[in-house]
Amino acid sequence: MDPILVFCLPAIGDFIRCHSAIRVIAEKFPGHPIDLITSPVAAPLARLMPHVRTAWVLEKGYLQLGLGKRIQLARRLREQNYRACYLLSSSTKAALVPWLACIRERIGYPRELQFGLINRLPAGWLKSLMAFGPRKTRLFEQVCAIAMMGEKPVDGMRLPPPQMVISPEELSAWRVRHGIDAARPVLALYTSEFSNFRSWPAERFISVAADHARRGWSVWIVGGPREREAAAQIRAALPEAVDFTSTPQITDAMCQIAASTVFLGVDGGIAHAAAALGGRCVLIFGSNRSYETGPVNDQVRYVEPPISTPSWIEDTRDVSEERVLQALADAVAQTRPQGV
Structure with a gap:
């Protein structure tokens, strides 16, 4: 054909x-x-x-x-x-x-x-x-x-969300190469640059990471060159956090995300990747941005400023640490999607 x-x-x-x-x-x-x-x-x-x-x-x-x-x-x-x-x-x-x-x-x-x-x-x-x-x-x-050649979806038709798949064999091989204990829960963090209006205050990321580390979780910081300064800041406060931001291959970053228990991130390309991989995701977004620019995958949980916040305020400072911790707990409690 x-x-x-x-x-x-x-x-x-x-x-x-x-x-x-x-x-x-x-x-x-x-x-x-x-x-x-x-x-x-x-x-x-x-x-x-x-x-x-x-x-x-x-x-x-x-x-x-x-x-x-x-x-x-x-x-x-x-x-x-x-x-x-x-x-x-x-x-x-x-x-x-x-x-x-x-x-x-x-x-x-x-x-x-x-x-x-x-x-x-x-x-x-x-x-x-x-x-x-x-x-x-x-x-x-x-x-x-x-x-669809401009044809409107019929009533009740749902457009398909993006999807990416990493085979269990590839994920297992990645864990072996990096000495990852599959039984230990992992919190993956995607911060973007802390100076970016899409990010979340550094001290709140550090507090959430420290909370999970005290409970025996591994904390991984994922991303690329833009996230390296933020990763260094998190590791200065939490040395046991693992900095994966120097990963040379983007497909390795996908393995990092797929191997994590839950992904906490902000608006950005890596957040779309995490959502498409099908794992548990909690995403922090500015006012009214999740509908326009966020992933459309069902398992994604959004934490946004209160509805009373003006829609033209795009930063995330009004998202409290307590709401994020609760969203993470709810995400972990949900049934893990099949094939992840």
Whole structure:
């Protein structure tokens, strides 16, 4: 069967949300291989996504025009005989690649007036083009709309949430390599930068971590370069905490999250990964942000400022430590999802 290509978004959180559209496409075209195009940072996650055969990487040209890189990639894609390309990114730069690759159907919204580069438009494309100001739909709904060719979901239909899967064998091998005791409970922390308005005050993260450490839990700090300063601050107060922020491979970070008992994090790409992996998640969000930008997976518990807090206050200072501890206890008490 002819394969299908999906041009995904580059940032980790946005890329993971694109998997909702991939699940829609896989259901519409069972048996057709599905390949992706994304950025170097997101591409390693593709192998954890059901229905995805492979990921093409657009090197150093994803956010810039990078015409030479796009031409090179298009030449390689031309050999694959793709029947269609779904453009989940609405940029002209993205539309250039399948056009140069001579893919017959190039599906997407022409929000940059890239008519011709895109030659199949979802229903309602004109209304979408004329919509000014903030969009009323969440990103995962937008990408699913492209996959569904603009058709509205029937009453009662639930759009599929993103999903990533790590096999029990891979997770067991990771634990063995790092000497992890599978019987000891683990609290995984994702802080972002403490200076970021999306984060939570450092002293509250430290207090929650210390509370769990006193009760015999391991505390792991996950993330990347942006979280290293925060990790150092937590470890200065709690030396037994494990700093995983220097992990070289993002798929190792996924193993860290999947091996934890519960994940506590803030708004960011790693939070979307934790949710898609299916484990217990408690996420701290600013006012009214969880609906717009948060993961849509059922097992996620949100802790947000009180409803009386003005919606334009986006930081998390009004989220109390007591509410977070209770949310963590409730999450741990719930039945662990199957397959995790």
